[in-house]
Amino acid sequence: MALTDEAIDKIKGMITSGELGPGDRLPKEADLAERLGLSRNSLREAVKALSMIRVLDVRQGDGTYVTSLAPDLLLDALSFVVDFHRDDTVLQFLEVRRILEPSATALATERMPVEDIAKLQAVLDQLGDNPTIEALVANDLEFHRQIAAGSGNAVLCSLIDGLSGPTTRARIWRGLTQEGAAERTREQHQAIVDAITARQPDLARSWATIHVAGVEEWLRRAL
C-alpha cells in the first residue's frame, strides 16, 4: 500500500478510535508528518483526500480540524461523485430516487410540523406565472429538499439531495423539450402538499411515486 494511503488510514483510525473527535484540531503539518513517519508533501495528499470527502476542514493560517462528521456533510461528496455519470446511468439513479422519495414523503407526512408544511406551500407559491427553466429547476430542488428534510432523517435527506444532482440536467432538457411538463409538475407538487397537509401518508407516497415515475418514464423514452 502506498505511503499516502497508509497515512489516510492512520488519520481515519485516529478519528474512529476517538483520539480525535469532531471539531478537534490536528497537530500541525510538520508534527503530524513526523509522527506518521512521512514527508509533509505526502501528508498533504492524505489530508487533501480527507478534506475532499469533508472529514477534515483545513483553514489556511489557522489549522486543520475534524469536521462535525454530520451525515449531511459526508454525503455531500456524493453529489460530486454522481456528477461524473453519463446519461445511461442516470436512469439507475432515478430508479433509486423512485424508491427513496416516496418513503421520505410518507415519513414527512407523519413527522413534519404544521409550520414547515406552510413553508413548503410557500415554496410552491413563490413561483411566478412564467418562470424560467432555471427558476423551475431551483424551485423543484428546494421543494424536494424540504420534504426530504421533513423526513427527520439527515442521511435520507442528503442521499436524496445528492441523487437529484444528475437528474437535474435531465429535468432541464425536459423543460426545454416538453411543453406541458412545467404545469403538470406544479399540479403534482400541489397534490403532494395537499396530501401532507391532510396527513395521509399513503396518498402522499403515491403522489411522490407518480411524480418521480413521470420524469423517469419521460427520460426512458428520450434515451
Added chain:
Amino acid sequence: MALTDEAIDKIKGMITSGELGPGDRLPKEADLAERLGLSRNSLREAVKALSMIRVLDVRQGDGTYVTSLAPDLLLDALSFVVDFHRDDTVLQFLEVRRILEPSATALATERMPVEDIAKLQAVLDQLGDNPTIEALVANDLEFHRQIAAGSGNAVLCSLIDGLSGPTTRARIWRGLTQEGAAERTREQHQAIVDAITARQPDLARSWATIHVAGVEEWLRRAL
C-alpha cells in the same frame, strides 16, 4: 479557491466534457501540471483526491487513467465515509436501509435468474454450525450483496452495500451474537430466499423489512 481545488475542477471538467473518457490515459504529471498551470506537487494532491473517490486510477511506472466510472466504483467511497459515523447516526443509516433493502429484494424477486437464486441458497448453506463472528459478518454481507445485485440496478446495489459498511455490520453483529440472534437471522435469510424462489415479491419485501427492522429495533434498544 485554492489552486488544487481548481485543478480538481479542471480535471473533472475534462472528463465530464468528454475530452477524457473511461479508460483514457492522462498526460504525464509534468505535462498536465504545466498545462493546468501549477506544480507537480499540487497536481498530485488533486489526483490523489480524485483517485480516492475512484475517478482516477494511478499506476506507478505506467500512468494515470480514468476509471470505468461505473456506479459501483464511484459509490464505493460511500463505505469509507460511513465508517466515520458513530452509533447515533448509524440508526439513520439503518432507517434508509429499511427503505432500500425491501425494494431491492422485491426487484430481485422479479428479475433474478434461477441460477442466481441457487447461488443465493448456496451462500446460506455454506455457513457451518458454529461460525465465528467474522464468518457471520462475511456471510451476511455476501447474502445481501447478491440480493442487491439481483435487483439489476448497480446504483441501488452499491448504495445498499455501502450504507452498511463492514465496520458497521461487524459492530452490530458483535452485539447481536451475544443475544443469540444468529439463528433468527438465518431463519429470516432462508425465508427471504424461499419467497424469492416462489417469485412472490410482496412476501420477499415483507421479510426483508422484518429482517432489517429487527436489527434496527435491537440497535435502538442498545443505545
Added chain:
DNA sequence: TCCCCCAATACATCGGAGGTCTGTTGTCTA
C-alpha cells in the same frame, strides 16, 4: 523462436524555501 536483462518511462517520496492568510497581542488614540 523464446527467454532474460536492461534502459526508458512515469509515478512515489522527500526536504527545504518563500509566500499568504489568520488570529493574537500590544500599543496608540480619543
Added chain:
DNA sequence: TAGACAACAGACCTCCGATGTATTGGGGGA
C-alpha cells in the same frame, strides 16, 4: 477605559529539484 490600528507569530499554500521505485517494452543471447 474602550476602541482601533499595526506588528507578530503560527499554520497552511505553492513551488522546486533530486532521488527512489515499479512497469513496460525492446534488444541481445541461447
